[in-house]
Amino acid sequence: MTVDERAEELASDLGVDKEEVKEDLENLVEYSVPIDEAVQSLRRKYGDGGGDSGSTLSKESIDEITTADGNVTVTARVLNVGKRSIRYQGSDQVIYEGVLADESGTIDYTAWQDFGLSPGDTITAGNAGVREWDGSPELNLGESTSVAFEEETLDVPYDVGGEADLVEIETGDRGVDAEVRVAEVERRTIDGRDGETEILSGVLADETAKLPFTDWDPHPEIEEGASVRVENTYVREYRGVPSINVSEFSTVESLSEPVAVSERGTRLSIGDAVEAGGVYDVETVGHVISIRDGSGLVQRCPECGRVIQKGQCRTHGEVDGEDDLRVKAILDDGTGTVTAVLGDELTEQVYGGDLEDARDQAREAMDQTVVADSIRERVVGREYRVRGHLSVDEYGANLDASSFDEVADEPADRAADLLSEVNV
Secondary structure: OOHHHHHHHHHHHHOOOHHHHHHHHHHHHHOOOOHHHHHHHHHHHOOOOOOOOOOEEEOOOHHHOOOOOOEEEEEEEEEEEEEEEEEEOOEEEEEEEEEEEEOOEEEEEEEOOOOOOOOOOEEEEEEEEEEEEOOEEEEEEOOOOEEEEOOOOOOOOOOOOOEOOHHHOOOOOOOEEEEEEEEEEEEEEEEEOOEEEEEEEEEEEOOOOEEEEEEOOOOOOOOOOOEEEEEEEEEEEEOOEEEEEEOOOOEEEEOOOOOOOOOOOEEOOHHHHHHHOEEEEEEEEEEEEEEOOOOEEEEEOOOOOOEOEOOEEOOOEEOOOEEEEEEEEEEEOOOOEEEEEEOHHHHHHHHOOOHHHHHHHHHHHOOOHHHHHHHHHHHOOOEEEEEEEEEEEOOEEEEEEEEEEEOOOOHHHHHHHHHHHHHO
16 A cells, blocks of 8 residues: 555544655655554644553453554553654654563563563553564554553563673664673774764674674773673674664773683584574584585675676676685585685685686687586585675675685595584
């Protein structure tokens, strides 16, 4: 349904002028407010605080709430509370967000005002709006919402608080607390929403994983090698993986004892890694079953670095390509498949030569595909341990490899090691 159709329907329900409603609705959508949330906002503005039916549904449990609901009343336990600032309708607004739970499940929430929520509270939220977020229902607690604090604590099968190891953190998490070591950090200036802004970015690590981070309000405690406790962070996707965001409302405390850090990547099967939807530093093992087109000797656009076809860049049109080496190897471990993308240095290792060798081979054969054929002969059918950053999108799963090593262990030795682990 278009904005115009939604405006006409809403104006009819509320008995107000369509053009006025349409203008308000278009303004909200222009500021990236989801249309269902915008409709609820306008219902409240024009005196109808309910959902599409104008009524509030009482829900016995969280698992009954669906994206088709308008407004609901539900009793739940507050698992965590995050606080941050967003740009809403052209101005900055502080919001509170986290997760509510009961015995049946969990649901994310966003509170547009400070209701005084704390982790562990049991509340009854009345007239809470429901919107769809990433395909799931989310509660919106706004001006028309009532929040009552219950004396009796609701027992839930979930941990209260935002404490998490890095391996547990997922895109969309809010109010996250973690103890980490700053593995990498750089200070840089970006063109932010309010002009030039100085930020910190880099990598955080603990014993379970590594994740990228951005500190939007640079904290002096965050410096390379430091062990810190960060509280009230939120997680967004960055290049296909979860990224921790530290804001002006986050707290950062230096730790006296160093946080232990694993020197290896998070070890996962290919299936588990793909199911996670993106892992920053993952290590997996699989057999190379094929080499994809676009491997071997390739040409890149000198402007954007993309691989070009027949002298044409998708962005910059006809260009004089620059030679480079790349491999796109499909790995399979029985649980799933992933495309391991090897840059020039790793490609030289598996090819057994450098860029000039590849040019010579292509000139001699008068065909640059012979370079990919040579690589194919060397790697297909062999087993490799690959480490790098995994991203998953509509085009599939890609592992940007930082290491690509053939597994040389004898099967009998590996079986013995596995039995030893099982016995322990």
